Amino acid sequence: MIPKLVRLSRSAPKDRPLAWDRYWAGIKATGAGGEVLWDAGTDTEFLGYQDVLLRHLDPALPVLDIGCGHGSFTRALAGIFPEAVGVDISAHAVRRAAAESQGLGNVRFEVRDMTSPGAGAGFDGGANVFIRGVLHVLDQAGQSALVQNLRLLAGDRGTVFLAETNFPGNPVEYVSHLGATPRSIPAPLERAIRGLPMPGRFGPQERAQLLSPAEWDLLEDGAIQIETNPATAVEGQGCVPGYYAVLRPRS
Numbered sequence: 174m175i176p177k178l179v180r181l182s183r184s185a186p187k188d189r190p191l192a193w194d195r196y197w198a199g200i201k202a203t204g205a206g207g208e209v210l211w212d213a214g215t216d217t218e219f220l221g222y223q224d225v226l227l228r229h230l231d232p233a234l235p236v237l238d239i240g241c242g243h244g245s246f247t248r249a250l251a252g253i254f255p256e257a258v259g260v261d262i263s264a265h266a267v268r269r270a271a272a273e274s275q276g277l278g279n280v281r282f283e284v285r286d287m288t289s290p291g292a293g294a295g296f297d298g299g300a301n302v303f304i305r306g307v308l309h310v311l312d313q314a315g316q317s318a319l320v321q322n323l324r325l326l327a328g329d330r331g332t333v334f335l336a337e338t339n340f341p342g343n344p345v346e347y348v349s350h351l352g353a354t355p356r357s358i359p360a361p362l363e364r365a366i367r368g369l370p371m372p373g374r375f376g377p378q379e380r381a382q383l384l385s386p387a388e389w390d391l392l393e394d395g396a397i398q399i400e401t402n403p404a405t406a407v408e409g410q411g412c413v414p415g416y417y418a419v420l421r422p423r424s
């Protein structure tokens with residue numbers, strides 16, 4: 174399987190913003206049976222987060238969904254916060270998210286590279302932040318730059334919730350978990366391998382290094398299951414082991 178994976182992943186653009194925008198430009202269908210690898214098409218995973226969000230995040234503040242993709246989690250967040258703003262580096266993702274959210278009054282989307290200095294501008298009173306599946310796709314410099322922006326975004330009142338995949342194996346074990354065999358690769362997985370940078374993992378160790386206890390209060394964390402597109406699943410493996418954490422910047 175390794176030569177096949179190497180051959181497929183060779184076509185992914187090295188320029189990450191370009192890779193993400195091309196990926197989203199090619200997506201024709203989201204939701205159950207769609208083409209997006211990390212989209213289960215249900216709200217089950219979000220419902221599992223809801224109590225944690227309500228416990229720690231100020232319900233009077235807006236929430237920013239960083240790396241919102243097609244906006245399914247942004248729309249769910251709009252059900253519990255006064256305003257939900259989805260931001261993504263890909264203009265095609267933002268266009269799709271907006272199109273899928275028509276009729277929802279308290280949701281909007283913007284193109285922002287959240288690793289750029291000042292990318293959180295406009296939320297000066299403090300905002301809550303929701304991040305799912307973004308830190309593990311950034312390189313180290315991108316992660317550090319994003320965390321600088323998280324500090325400014327959260328300010329004195331905001332809180333950060335993150336949920337990331339934390340798969341313990343190597344890339345071959347990871348794609349096998351998602352249904353790849355030497356003979357075939359599920360279409361949503363193949364699309365991601367062909368077009369996107371290889372993801373890493375993000376767990377307690379990575380969190381402690383990136384969001385150090387000297388600068389961030391850890392309010393809660395633990396293991397979760399990140400739901401994936403059911404088209405990729407071998408029996409009982411429609412989820413990837415993941416990690417969540419809730420943090421607030423120390424003042």
Ligand SMILES: C[S@@+](CC[C@H](N)C(=O)[O-])C[C@H]1O[C@@H](n2cnc3c(N)ncnc32)[C@H](O)[C@@H]1O
Pocket residue numbers: 193194211212239240241242243244245246260261262263266285286287288304305306307310315
């Ligand atoms: C694995 S997807 C997760 C999408 C969404 N959070 C979800 O769970 O459905 C990662 C998303 O992060 C976006 N992204 C990658 N780098 C980014 C950056 N520097 N700033 C903002 N968004 C970024 C990608 O375009 C993509 O939509």
